Amino acid sequence: MAEKIFGIHAVQSVLARSPERVQELYVQAGRLDKRVQEVLDLAKAAKVNVVQRARPELDAMVEGRHQGLVALVEAAAQFQEKDLLDLVVAAGSSALVLVLDGVTDPHNLGACLRSADAAGVTVVVAPRDNSVGLSATVLKVACGAAEVVPFVQVTNLARSLQQMQQAGVWVVGMAGEAELSLYEQDLTGPRALVLGAEGSGMRRLTRENCDYLAKLPMAGSVSSLNVSVATGICLFEAVRQRIKA
Incomplete structure (x- = not known):
């Protein structure tokens, strides 16, 4: 099962710690500032597919401030x-x-x-x-x-x-x-x-x-x-x- 993780820090963290769980990365079209670029570099190193999306599309994906980044991630193991x-x-x-x-x-x-x-x-x-x-x-x-x-x-x-x-x-x-x-x-x-x-x-x-x-x-x-x-x-x-x- 996949889940969406959004925001620069959250996406950067999962790419750094568990890149194998990231199925796809959506980035706001036209946003290429230094912080986003650092995340994109991690995604490239992990060979994660990156897809550009208009901001309204990202807004519709999640509730909250996504800061131009939404990742589709394999859900972490849940403790019972x-x-x-x-x-x-x-x-x-x-x-x-x-x-x-x-x-x-x-x-x-x-x-x-x-x-x-x-x-x-x-x-x-x-x-x-x-x-x-x-x-x-x-x-x-x-x-x-x-x-x-x-x-x-x-x-x-x-x-x-x-x-x-x-x-x-x-x-x-x-x-x-x-x-x-x-x-x-x-x-x-x-x-x-x-x-x-x-x-x-x-x-x-x-x-x-x-x-x-x-x-x-x-x-x-x-x-x-x-x-x-x-x-x-x-x-x-x-x-x-x-x-x-």
Whole structure:
């Protein structure tokens, strides 16, 4: 099955990492600036067929800003719910799981996947319902991270948290009312960091299945951060602690 990936960074990333998956590349006729040319050079090296299309034709292919590039790509291997524990167990003591409870904005998920890739996250987990999946917009915003970071949607998030706990993973949920800050929590060893949607936060059952709750200290007048910003802060605090450990 093929899917469309669009935008300069996303197309460039898949051509650099997995050129064999690119079936055809559509480029906006007349657009030959330096950034597009770099992508075309990658396509030429990979012997990918390049087709010029008028901008209205590209506009009709995808929803969102394509920046003059749309690639028809063989869909990446999808991880299933049954793969979750295998991924966690294989990572051993270095397992770092990002759990996103109720994130519905594709731009937020794409940004979270970029942070997850940079932080070396083992797997990103989200509920199947009331949560965005790997849409074309997510793939574009993720700039290639969605191609390499395992993403698993589960039927019952609370049950999946329990299964990870049984496999030795400690679950830390982010909540504004927590007594301890994230910086007071031990994030070394197998850990799952759980973040809820901006505003509503984690659902009740998700919260009840966390081993610990932690908060980000907020000195200003806003009550919460965008979930993708909070995700980056949390993941790199875990990275910082693991480097020192």
